[in-house]
Amino acid sequence: MNHIRARTDAPPAAHEVVQPLLQRARAAQALFADADQIRTDEAVRAVAWSLYNPAHARELAELAVADTGLGNVPDKIIKNQRKTFGTLRDLLRVKTVGEIARDDRRGLVKFAKPIGVVGIVTPSTNPAATPVNKTMMALKGRNAVIVAPSPQGYNTTARTVDVMRAELRKIGLPEDLVQILPAPVSKETTQALMEAADLLVVTGSQDNVRRAYSSGTPAIGVGAGNVPVIIDETADLAAAARKICASKIFDNATSCSSENAVVIVDSVFDAAIAELQKAGGYLANDDDKTRIVNELWKDGKLNRHLIARDMTVLADGLGLPGAKDSKFILVQEEGVGPAYKLSGEKLSLVLAVYRVPDFPAAEQKVRAILDYQGRGHSLGLHTTDLQRAYDLAERFPVVRVLVNFAHTFGNGGGFDSGLEFTLTMGCGSWQKNSISENLNYRHFINITHLVVPIAEDKPSEEELFGPHWDRYGKD
Template sequence: MTVQDDLIAVDLVMARARAAQTRYETDATQLRYDRAAQAAGWAIMQPEHNRALAELSVQTTGLGNVADKITKNHRKTLGLMRDIAAAKTWGVVADDPATGITEIARPVGVVGAVVPSTNPAATPANNIINALKGGNAIVLSPSPKGVPACALLLDYIYAEFDKIGADRDLVQMVPAPGSKEKTQRMLEGSDIVVVTGSQDNVRRAYSCGKPSIGVGAGNVTVIIDETADLAAAASKIAASKTFDNATSCSSENEVIVVDAVYDAFVAEMAKTGGALVQDEAAIIAKLWPNGHLNRDVIAQDADKMLVALDMVGKVPADTTYLAVETAGIGPDHPLSGEKLSRVLALYRAKDFDDATRIAGDILSYQGAGHSIGLHSSDDSRALALGQTIPTCRVIVNQAHCFATGGAFNNGMPFSLSMGCGSWGGNSIDDNLNWRHFIQTTKIVREIPAVEPAVEDIFAEYWAATGA
C-alpha cells in the first residue's frame, strides 16, 4: 500500500468512529454510557483475558513481567471502575439557583489516543473506559510493539459489546502496521487527543491543531530524612522499583538520603534486595553503551539485568535492584535521569535542605512536574516540598509507583497518565481521569444584579496606600 492508501484507511476508521459517536450520543442515557464502560472494564479484568493480555504484552514488547502486568491490569482497572461508578457524565450535572446556571454534560466527540509499549493493555483500557463513560468514541494508536496486545484487547471488548448491543465502531485502532504518518492523520481527525508515552509524541500532539492532553516525562526522585521509618521506606521502595521491572513512569529513579541515616538506610535497603554499587562509571558504561539505554537492561528481570551490567558475582545473589552512588546531575550524568530499569541512583545529602536542593536540581534536569516522594514523619516537610519543588505531586511514605497513579489507600484518581502542569509542558496537572473526557454546556439565566460599589472593592487598598 502507498502512504496515500494508508491515510485513506485511517480516514475511514475516523469516519466510522464519528458516525458511531453520533449514534451513541443520540438518545443516550447514563445507563447506556455506564454499560459500555463496564463492558470494556470486564473485557480486560476477566481473569483469562487478563492473563492472555499480560503474556502477549511481555512476549511482544520484551518489557516487564507477566505476574506484575496481571496485577496492574486488574488493580488499575478495578480502581478506575470504582472512581467512575457514581460519576454523572450525562444530562444535567449541576444546577445552581443562586447563579442561575445549569450545566449539562456533553461528550468531547472522537478521542484520539496514543499509547506506549510499556503498558500496551492497561493504558488503552484506561483511556477506552474513560472515553466511553463520557459518551465518546475512541481511536487508538499503539506503539508498533504494542499492536498485538491492543488488537487482542479490542477483540475482547467487541465480544462484550456484542452482549449489550454496543457499536464496535466506538472503539477502534489505527490499521496495523503503525506509522508516524498514520498516527498524525488520526490526531488531526480527532476532536481531542490524549498522549501517553514518548515526549516526541506529546510534542506532535500539541502541534496537531486539536485540543491535546499530553503527559510529562517521569524521573521520580525520593527524599529520605532523619525522621523516616527506614525499614518501611526501604521495603516500599524495593516493591515499587522492581514492580513490572520498572516500566512505570512512577518508578523511583533517584533516592536522596540525608547523611544522619545514610548508612542505616543502606543496611535496610540490602535486606530488601537492594545492592549498593560504588563504581558508577562501570554501570554507566554498560547501561548507556553508545550513549543509548541498553535494551538488555530496560525493563528486564533482575537476573538478566545483572548479566547485562556485568554484576553477577559482584553483588549478592539475591539482588533485585542496584543502588548506584552518585553526586552528578544533568546531561553529563545520565544516572540522574530516567533509567527504565532496576537501577536506582543514590545521593547523599547533608540535611533536608540540601536534599531539597538536590531534588530540585534533578527535576529541573528531567521529570519536572511529575512527582516527588518523601519518607518522613514530619508532615511540614511535605508542605515545604509542595511549595518549593517544581512538581504536581508529593507522595508521602508510600511505594511511589503504586501511589502516584491512584491507590485504594489514597485519594488520587486511578490512572496511568500523569499530567505535569506547566513544569512538564502539559495542559493538565492532575491524573488523567473521566473529567477530561467530557465538556459542559451552560444554561445561563438572568438573576438579580450583584454589582459592588467601587469603595467596596478598593477601600482597604486605599487605606493601605493612602490613595
C-alpha cells in the same frame, strides 16, 4: 459538526487509511451519544471486564511481555486488573450524562456532552492496560475511540481492542466505538489520526506528545518521569525501604512513577542503606558503577536491551553476576545533570542514591534532579514530620507530592490514595502539559452551562479599590 484542522502533515495515503475508521467511529458515537447514565455505565463496565477477566488479564500480560520484552507477566496481570478495577470504581461514582452540577446561588446548571472521537496514542510499556484505561474514560463521556498503538506492542493492543469490541457487542453496543489503526502503524497514519480526531490523549514518547500538540486537535499529553524520593531522619526506615523496593521493582520499573533516585540524610544514611539491602537491594561499588553507566547507556541513549528487564537479564548485561539474586541495584551518585547519567530516568531496576548532610540539602538535591529531568511530575518523602511535606508541596514545581507511599502504587491512584486511578499523569506547564492532575473522566466531556438571572452581585468601587486608594491614593 465542523472539523477544522490546522495541520496537514500526514500524506494523503495516510488520511485514506484513517478516514474509514473515522467514519465508522462517528457513526457508532452518534448512536451512543444519547445513551442514559445506566447504559453509559454498562459500556464502561463491559470494557473494564474485557481486561479484568482473569483469563484476559493473563493472556494480555503474557502477550505484552512476549511482544515487547518489557516488564514481567505477574506484575502486568496485577496492573491489568488493579488499574482497571480502580478506574471502574472512580467512574461508577460520577455522573456524566445530563445535569452534572447545579449552583443555585450563581444561577448555573452544568450539563455534560460528548466530545466525539478520541484518538488515543499508547506506549509499549502498557500495551493492554493503557488502551483499556483510556477507553473506559472516553466511553464514560459517550465518545468513540481510535487507538494508535506503539508498533512494538501492536499485537497486544490489537488483541486488547478485539476483547473490548467483543464485550461491547455482547451488550448490544456498536463495536466501532473502539477501533485500532491497521498494521503497520506508522508516524504518518498516527499523524493523520491526530489531525482527524476531536481530542487526543497521548502517552509515551515525547515526540508523539509534541506532534499531538501541533496537530491542530486539542491534545492531552504527559511529561517524563524521574521521581526522586527523600528519606529523612524521622522516617520509619524499614517501612520506607520495603515500599521503595516494592515500587521500584514493580513490572521491572516500566512506570514513569517508579523511584529513580533516593536522597538520604546523613544521620540515617548507613541505617537506611542497610534496610534497602535487607529489602533486596544490591549495593554497587565504584567498579560496578562504571560498568552500569557504560552498559545502561549506549550512544547517549538508554540501552533498549536492558531497560525494564528481569534482574537476571539486567545483571548479565551489566556484568554484575553478584546482583542476580537481588531485586534492584543501588548506585551511589553525587552530581546531577547530563554528565551524571544516573541522575536521570533509568527505566530499569537501577536506583541512584544520594547522601546529603541534612534535610535542606536533600531539598536542594531533589530540586536539582527535577530541574534536570522530571520537573512537574512528582516527588516522594518518607518522614513522620508532615510539615516538611506541606512545605515541599507549597514550594516545589511538581503536580504530586507523596508521603510515605510506595510511589508507583500511590501516584497513579490507589485504594489508600485520593488520586484518581489512571495511567496518564499530567505534569502541568512545567513539562508543557495541558493538565496538572491525573487524567480522569472530566477530560472526556464537554460542558454546557445553563445561566439564569440572579440578584445583582455588583460591589461598590470602595470595596474593590479601597485598599489601593488608602495606600496609594487616587491620583
